[in-house]
Amino acid sequence: MKKCIFLATLGMATNTVIANDTIVFSCFAKNGKQIAILESNGYYEYSFGKPGKPELVFKNSIKEVEKRSEKWNGVGAWYWEEYNLKNGEFYYTVYSAVNRMTEEHEQEGSVTVFKGNKELARIVCDRF
DSSP states (O other), rough: HHHHHHHHHHHGSSSOOOOOEEEEEEEETTTTTTEEEETTTTEEEEEEEEHHHHHHHEEEEEHHHHHHHOOOOOSSEEEEEEEEETTTEEEEEEEEEEETSSSOOOOOEEEEEEEEEEEEEEEEEEOO
């Protein structure tokens, strides 16, 4: 599935994707802005903004993100995962889910921005 998502979204990446990069997550909000996470050389790179002109780009080590993140435990119809990335005093929780039990395999996704425990914003994916 990762290869399928990678090929389908390769042309939509906000930054230049080189051969060693993998698109981990990519979607578009209703306003046309893209939420994306690339994996490259031991880092996750988060970007948000218009395709080709991101407003925000930052990196976290994969190890640090995995320590802060939750993954699907194997129970339920929805396969889901979260990536909790940190930028200064702000946390960006990128959520991705796929219904593995239906033929349509519906997708959901979002990014929620926190400062401490306070939710500042949530942007829901409109299309993948």
